[in-house]
Amino acid sequence: MPLRIDSFATQMMRWYRASARDLPWRQTNDPYKIWISEVMLQQTTVNAVIPHYLRWIKQFPNIKSVASSSAQTVLKSWQGLGYYSRARNIHATAKIITKNFDGIFPNLKEHVRLLPGFGPYTTGAVLSIAFDQREPIIDANVRRVVMRQLKVLGKALPIHDPKILEFLLKVMPKKNNRIFNQSLMELGALVCRSKNPSCLICPVKKSCLAYKHGVQDIIPQPKEIIIKNISAAIAIIRHKNKYLLQKRPAKGLFADLWEFPGGKIETGETAEQALLREVHEEIKIAVIIEKQLPSVIQFYTQFKAHLSVWLCRPREMPAKRRDLKWLTLTALKEYPMSSGSAKIVDLLTKLSFK
């Protein structure tokens, strides 16, 4: 059946107005708030984002408040969302907008796309949702919906984006693009889900070639996800009710975050051997292992970390370094950490460590 362009956008927007979830960032056209929500949503589910978003907006009500905060404060507020480069980009962008645009979010594409962290998706999302500009956007939900509409076979990869973009530019309305773009993303989230799409209640089933040919369940073809298991030994080095915390390097995994010393258990090593080796390599001290604490398991996107946690005391004090701090349990909670380290802090609290 040939696609009736007018009716596609009309049906989608009608459905969205009747069925969209009432999410906190949908109650505003403020580009700052829309930008923050879009960045948070890039790697995190809606339900997980809501409390983070509400806390963030309370702490940083506008762009200038982000720009005037320290990197450590911004990273700490991002804790729990992962992919900390997003927080670093938000901080850098807030500083640029404050300096060059007096804290007012620019509405010209040539300005927006040069901001740190603004790829085609984020640029299009902010310009369309906040400023109602006619910018198509492709996220995982939109890619899936359009691949099914057009019966594009294969995995959901950016290789299909030129075709998807061509489709979007054809069906986008002249105005209300903020509603249209969100309607596609919402349809992908609620109806055209990756597994078991609810085609019978879909507002655009008449134009859907995958539905017509009964192949919606195999489009897109699922990606194989390989989750690696990593085992690490973690040293809780305590001295006079203070704990040794170490800052990670400025580049690489968990850049600039703080953590307890330790590292990967290599093949053939016991957890204790790995711990003594890692502490010696990283901090140049020897420690005495006092006892093992309950282990912690943390899932990250590409790996599952099994953390073997040990209470230790130092045989000698480490040299003074900017990346090492002795902190009370209360004080170290103010430092930005990966989710695994934050879980260890919760464990120490639960075990009534002071």
Ligand code: SF4
């Ligand atoms: S008919 Fe089914 S497969 Fe097609 S867009 Fe709607 S929900 Fe997705």
